[in-house]
Amino acid sequence: MIELTDWLRDELIDFAEEAAPQECCGLISRPPYNVLGHPPRLSLWKAQNVSLRPETSFVIAPTEQSSIIHNIWERQEEVAGIYHSHPRSGAEPSELDKAIAKSHPPGLTWVIVGFPDGPEAEPEFWVGELP
DSSP states (O other), rough: OOOOHHHHHHHHHHHHHHTTTTTTTTEEEEOOSOOOSSOOOOOEEEEOBBBBTTTOOOOOHHHHHHHHHHHHHHHEEEEEEEEETTTTTTTOOOOHHHHHHHEEEEEOOOEEEEEETTTTSSOOOEEEEOO
């Protein structure tokens, strides 16, 4: 599971605001081990949203996703999660999010930043595994 630290929160808010009105998306990596008592150092990997409807969904091109995963492995890290934003709704996973999750390996943490009251309002977050 990924801990929602202040750093992670701030980075994801920045990414979401930069991508708005489209959804931002990307991968999260971490070393495969952890020093006891310390949260793992996370890395965020921005991806281009190539969805035909980027305001309401996200798609990472398979070639870009493969390239990101290759770079993660080169750093001897593992893919820990996927992040994306909901620029016009809350952070609760949508039915489409749940469907997309079925095409990914189990055990990934999904991090969603939502803006239910618009981009100027306080964002909310959802962190967890999708079935």
